[in-house]
Amino acid sequence: MSFPAPLRGVVPPVITPLTPAGEVDTASLRRLVGHLIGAGAHGLFLLGSSGEAAYLTDAQRRTVLETAVDAVAGRVPVLAGIIETTTPRVLDRAADAVRAGADALVATAPFYARTHPAETVAHFRRVRAAAGLPLFAYDIPAAVHTKLPREAVLGLAADGTLAGLKDSSGDEGSLRRLLVDPRRTTSGLSVLTGSELTVDAALLAGADGVVPGLGNVDPRGYVRLYTAARAGDWTAARAEQDRLAALFALTEAGDPARMGPNSSALGAFKTAAHLLGLIDCPATAAPQIPLDEQDVARVRAHLTQARLL
Template identity: 55%
Template sequence: MAHLPEDFGGIVPPLSTPFTPSFEVDVASLERLIEFQLAAGVHGIFVLGSTGEAAFLTDQQRATVIEVAVRTVGGQVPVLAGIFDMTTARVVEHAQTARRLGADALVLTAPFYTRISQSEISEHFWLVHVAVDLPLFAYDIPSAVSTKIARETMLRLAEDGVIRGIKDSSGDEANFRALLLALGGRADFSLFTGSELLVDAALLFGANGCVPGLGNIDPAGYMRLYQAAQAGDWQLARREQERLFRLFDIVSVGLPRMGIGSSAMGGFKTALKLRGVIATNITGRPSIQLNAEEVERVRQALITANLL
């Protein structure tokens, strides 16, 4: 089923991609993870994002993830698919695959590795927009792609109808608030924060929703936060946010033994395994895996958060 512009909002977790011991997509675990999210009432599913370790997947594995997501969701909520890559040609290929497999919207960053200008970023978005007739969401994550999508670029792309929304993971909360002031309130445009830790504040400022990696583990908690904000109960929203804030410490259990990405994805997948949602906590190669002591720290965090 087609989803209307107003359907893109609320809590849209960026799903982890479960792996088998042979580093293939664990389809059964991915199905359980999606069903776990739907049971919590989330408003959408985002696959192949940073939390989904899209950078570690082959093209065929990316296609498998989208196919499983679309089939399992069955039109209940929108399925957003990440299509980022190094060049426009590669991104257009990913976009066409996602469209063929039934994704409802596409999420793309600026191209990475190559050093490009803001005009080239605009050209990149325009070319994908022309190539594939699906809503595009701009994903601003300069820590991963080394280039920030400037506010002026975002505003121009929005005004021209090239993008239908923004996922802001830049860490620049003042810039995000400026985007909310300029674009908030439009029925045909959605602004999401990618911060797990400031959702209550973002919603208070007028954000349409959140794309929280931690929502993999506790989608019900983010739903309670969102519903409290919608009801104007900001004290309840704050309490839920503070509980989730403390739980977010699981992203650092592997530091400094491993990189922050390996530690965060390992923490998320370990928590999902401990909660009985996925079968392994294996992260994509060449990531280092969590050891027994680090796994125990995740377990204790889940107990403290009343999730075990």
């Protein structure tokens, strides 16, 4: 499909349903994709952090992309995560995404070793030149240990390397400075926030949209928030954001004494999707620790309080 420039709206980072044996559950993935599009999502981001890309084999990643692209059937843009440690490995994943029919690519800075900004810039340019699809930079220093410099992002947007940025840096000041920089407007860079809890503020500051992990659970809530913001109804946008912030507490359902925050958050997203009938199994990829019955009960309580169950 023709890729919109700039990309705007709600673009959920789709979770990857797995079977109890740890294989990709393609039937559940198709059902989830249909649900997200039916809820009004403006695009889908496959194989991001919420999609457990780092835990999947190359073959599983290909299965996810091929299944999702087929299920989407051109209704919304499909952004494919090509997150890998080094440029050659990213180029391999980019080739897979192109063959699968993705509409755009999403890449982080290389992250096996810390990279100099000049190396990061060269990395994105090589990926864009080789793949030929619109490229989004994924700024997530908590995972890759590199914060993308604002000047580098603006330069890559100006020369046509980057079509957009998914900002999951947690640096609200840096994001605000990027949004108000005239060079960002001139280049047409799409800026999507990855922070589920401050979407209204990001949209008010000029962000183009949001990539919310919680959007797997309540996509309609984020679409309502975005629609209200676009209409200038900031009271409604704030009310929806407050409701979603309360629901986001389900990511803390896991007991921190026995699991890390990633296991808790992804386990909660998948458990919620399972309770809502969107996927058949809430399994997360090894070595993440699954939620127990008490954790699941906490997720259920949050869904009930949010009137999703």
